[in-house]
Amino acid sequence: MSTSGPLRDATDATLVARAVDGDVSAFEVLARRHGPLMRVYAEQVLGSNVESDDVVQESFLTGWRKLPDLEDAARFRPWIMQIVTRRALDRLRRRRHHDDVDTVERPADPRTGPERTVETRMQLDAMWAALDRMPVDQRRCWLLRETAGYSYQQIAEELELPTSTVRGLLVRARRFLAAEMEGWR
Amino acid sequence: MTTDDLPLPDDDLDGHTIEELADYLDRGRTPVDPSIEGSAACRLAMTNMQRLRELSVGALERRADAEPDREAGWVDRLLEAIRAEVRPGRDVPVAHPDPRLQLALTEAAVRGLVRRAGDTMGGVVMGRCTLDGDLEQPGAPVRIDVTAGLVYGEPVEATADRLRRTIAEAVERHTGLVVDAVDVRFDDVYLP
Numbered sequence: 247m248s249t250s251g252p253l254r255d256a257t258d259a260t261l262v263a264r265a266v267d268g269d270v271s272a273f274e275v276l277a278r279r280h281g282p283l284m285r286v287y288a289e290q291v292l293g294s295n296v297e298s299d300d301v302v303q304e305s306f307l308t309g310w311r312k313l314p315d316l317e318d319a320a321r322f323r324p325w326i327m328q329i330v331t332r333r334a335l336d337r338l339r340r341r342r343h344h345d346d347v348d349t350v351e352r353p354a355d356p357r358t359g360p361e362r363t364v365e366t367r368m369q370l371d372a373m374w375a376a377l378d379r380m381p382v383d384q385r386r387c388w389l390l391r392e393t394a395g396y397s398y399q400q401i402a403e404e405l406e407l408p409t410s411t412v413r414g415l416l417v418r419a420r421r422f423l424a425a426e427m428e429g430w431r
Numbered sequence: 432m433t434t435d436d437l438p439l440p441d442d443d444l445d446g447h448t449i450e451e452l453a454d455y456l457d458r459g460r461t462p463v464d465p466s467i468e469g470s471a472a473c474r475l476a477m478t479n480m481q482r483l484r485e486l487s488v489g490a491l492e493r494r495a496d497a498e499p500d501r502e503a504g505w506v507d508r509l510l511e512a513i514r515a516e517v518r519p520g521r522d523v524p525v526a527h528p529d530p531r532l533q534l535a536l537t538e539a540a541v542r543g544l545v546r547r548a549g550d551t552m553g554g555v556v557m558g559r560c561t562l563d564g565d566l567e568q569p570g571a572p573v574r575i576d577v578t579a580g581l582v583y584g585e586p587v588e589a590t591a592d593r594l595r596r597t598i599a600e601a602v603e604r605h606t607g608l609v610v611d612a613v614d615v616r617f618d619d620v621y622l623p
Contacts, residue, residue, distance in 0.1 A: 366489075
């Protein structure tokens, strides 16, 4: 698929404008640019890498359809992340009402990537490892709060938990991560 | 909230809770709350929170960077679904010497033509494109509004002129429309 030069470096705002006009290749660049992060995020929220591809694909399709509603085209990433969050939570809800599955495969070890300093990389790997070790209910609350920007009440509603439980999970998550990352300051 | 649910109480934050501080951070620390900003414990807690928040996103990004191509098949499946949904818009007639033949381009295709004309001209990255006028009428005058990013170092006026001419020529060559005006607005600047 030849994604021509100018589009690959175009800003999200430009790509959104073009995609709203029906430019599929512009949307493709958005999907390739933000898809990988959304997948990792969905994996972590779901506690599973089995469903994350589907969630991300469905979310981008929804995104394409709703793109004209996106008011600030430069805010594509947080906007699509909200859609991914919603989709992932739908899955969780469905799962919860079938049987309790939080016992799913975890993704494999992180590999090395380019373009960050060694120390930053190691710190981020340590953070990843810490997130990975965290119990899935804590991690889910944490990511909804800190990555997707959900309020305590929204998290409680979405996960069908009392707000006080969410508060407790977040306290634990924060303590856990703070302790794990203590050595990195 | 009951104490049963909260076996790990928040640290002493001069009467504030972590939850309040998180909301305050989300609001970009505005309006300024002097009782929070005046508390060293709160400021420290917020610094730590901010750090963990950035590290969380950073860790996910790093992970995503490390596996850019892990099963990229979903993008192809996505694009297939999307192509079926492109809104075609109005039909724009295309002149043909044989009056018995009727040809038309969809409005979406004409916008694609405009974008392509600009992108291949060099010096700009095309953005939005709006076609205004009675497109379904052969020979009707139309106005075309486009936004574009200007490549840094290109002269603004000369590039806008060149873009106007390029677009008008492309549209008139491929459709039966008469281009009345092309409005160009540069809304971004790109490094070459």
